[in-house]
Amino acid sequence: MYSRHRFPGEIISYCVWLYYTFPLSYRDIEKMMLYRGIEVTYESIREWCSKFGQQYANQVRRKRPYLTDKWHLDEVVVTIKGQQYYLWRAVDSAGNVLDILMQQHRDTQAAKRFFRKLLKQQGFVPRVIVTDKLKSYEAAKNQMLKSVEHRAHKGLNNRAENSHQPTRVRERRMREFKSLGQTQRFLTAFEPIRDHFHPKQHQLTAQRYREQMRQRIRDWQEIVGLKSAL
Structure with a gap:
């Protein structure tokens, strides 16, 4: 090596x-x-x-330790050279980071793209997903994860939101990220x-x-x- x-x-x-x-x-x-x-x-x-x-x-x-079948999903704005992008993140109910994806949008297509990457990476379908009230999650879920329970409530999703904090610390330390690809x-x-x-x-x-x-x-x-x- x-x-x-x-x-x-x-x-x-x-x-x-x-x-x-x-x-x-x-x-x-x-x-x-x-x-x-x-x-x-x-x-x-x-x-x-x-x-x-x-x-x-x-x-x-x-x-990684055992991953639970309850996933928390969230997206946060990341500014790169004055342009807004979205960091999509999923963690399980124990706080383990499942996957992340940088995207230019947070519409239904972006949610579906994140779901596909997440399912491919984990290799199994969750029992429950917890999100904020962004409608893109519900639309993508109805197309791709029909059997999965969906709980949409901002107060329930603190686990995913808190998981962004170390990334924010690094973003400040690096004086912002340089490009979409570099950030990913x-x-x-x-x-x-x-x-x-x-x-x-x-x-x-x-x-x-x-x-x-x-x-x-x-x-x-x-x-x-x-x-x-x-």
Whole structure:
């Protein structure tokens, strides 16, 4: 995986982990590595994130915990170079991010496109979907998910709305996203990796949280091809 790279996989995967897990810039990570006596340019870190981020994220998805059959869907405006786009997001009832999709519209066709991507990614049909009162959801649901219960109420959808917050933090840290394609590529890698290292701490005892984190770190070390130290 890391052949023909000047730096070993341990350093490469560590930089990628830092970038996608914490709200850091490439230059922040460059400074952190220099503090550890490792001279690596922010351009190299950017290339590593671009090359390996999606590979790692795809494998992280395969190690996700059990996903529930109650899905919360929501869309939020993202401004890119003065133009409005829509980030569509789905999470399950436990707060696990299922999928995201950047689109130019939030009409019925956009909702259907998101449903198709979501169903293909998850491989099963939910029992319930929870959305806000956007009519596009109901129209798309009636065409594609007729047997699925649909609950449309803004107050019920806080789980999906809250899930946008880490993305907003990164958006501010990156001083807005640069293009539609760049945003989709970044978030497709960012969401699974960040989610993997942020179990729902408020729902766990301290001991259970540490156990989960140790297991997730072991999973990550396996994914990136490192020997576990835990």
